[in-house]
Amino acid sequence: MIEIRFHGRGGQGGVIASKILANAAFLRGMAVQSFPQFGVERRGAPIQAYTRIDDTPILLRTNIYEPDHIVVLDPTLLETQSVATGLKPGGTILINTSAAPEAFDKWSEYQIATVDASAIAARHGLGSTGSPVVNTAILGAFAATIGIVDLDAVTDAIAEEVPVKPDENKQAAVEAFGAVRVANATRSKS
Numbered sequence: 085m086i087e088i089r090f091h092g093r094g095g096q097g098g099v100i101a102s103k104i105l106a107n108a109a110f111l112r113g114m115a116v117q118s119f120p121q122f123g124v125e126r127r128g129a130p131i132q133a134y135t136r137i138d139d140t141p142i143l144l145r146t147n148i149y150e151p152d153h154i155v156v157l158d159p160t161l162l163e164t165q166s167v168a169t170g171l172k173p174g175g176t177i178l179i180n181t182s183a184a185p186e187a188f189d190k191w192s193e194y195q196i197a198t199v200d201a202s203a204i205a206a207r208h209g210l211g212s213t214g215s216p217v218v219n220t221a222i223l224g225a226f227a228a229t230i231g232i233v234d235l236d237a238v239t240d241a242i243a244e245e246v247p248v249k250p251d252e253n254k255q256a257a258v259e260a261f262g263a264v265r266v267a268n269a270t271r272s273k274s
Contacts, residue, residue, distance in 0.1 A: 085138040086232055087148045091167045092157030095127035095211075097219025100245065101155070102133035104223055108233040108241035109137040117142045127215075130161060137232060153230055156180060157201070157218050168194070176230055178264075180218050185267030199225035199264040201256075208252040208259070220246065224257030225264035235261050 088105065092098030099120040106118035117136040134148045150170040159181040161167060168177060168191055176195040179188065182203065185196040205216035220242055227235045239254045246253045 085136055085142065085144075086153070087151045088135045088137075088153045088155060089148045089151040090131075090133040090135070090155045090157065091161050091165065092131055092133070092218075093127075093161070094129045094131055095215060095217070096157045097217045098131050098157050099133045101157070101219035101223055102135045104219065104238070104241045104245045105135045105226065105233065106137070107245055108223075108227075108237040109135075111240055111244075112233060112237050114139060115141050117144075121147060130165065151175065153178070153226075155222055155226060157222055159183075162188075178222065178226055178229055180222055185265050188267075195229075195266065197225065197229040197264050197266045199260050201225065201260055204256050204259050204263065208249075208256040210249060210252060210256055220253040221256040221260040224260035227257070228261045228264045229266055 090098045090102050102118045106116035110116045115138045120133040136142050150172055152172050153176045154167055154171055156167055156179045159179055177191055178197045180201040181198050182200040185198045188196045201218035201221035202216045204221040205218045206213050211217035223238050227233055227238045238257050242253050243250055
């Protein structure tokens with residue numbers, strides 16, 4: 085089983101990203117599970133969302149405490165939360181930031197990937213310039229970096245799950261797929 089934990093803020097699309105990723109895997113014949121965890125339901129509040137993917141039915145019904153991969157939609161959470169807590173050895177941390185992966189050397193034991201999903205989302209008119217909705221862009225980077233699902237699966241799932249600006253969301257995923265930067269890329273994929 086592959087477990088992914090998303091860290092973001094309300095309004096960035098983290099819960100929907102988890103759902104789109106699960107649907108992308110489902111469309112490729114895998115068993116999936118996706119669910120959120122958040123406290124006060126308001127824009128800007130920290131949220132976590134979870135996705136499980138497996139070849140067999142998933143019976144586990146808990147939060148994800150030891151993920152294989154972590155996706156960070158808001159880089160300010162790196163300063164206020166221990167986002168890497170429980171990450172399995174050799175796991176991947178995908179961060180929405182304009183910084184290079186090498187800027188995150190405190191996590192050198194993991195594969196670090198970065199993509200400026202905020203700028204990509206803003207270029208495609210997703211959300212506002214000050215508050216872009218980065219979920220589909222980060223999923224394009226996820227497909228390029230981690231490879232559990234391919235870009236076509238992601239764009240197919242976007243077409244099914246995103247009723248607003250589906251073409252722009254797919255274009256953001258494609259752009260991010262090509263823009264992601266990876267450090268410690270010699271690690272084999274889970």
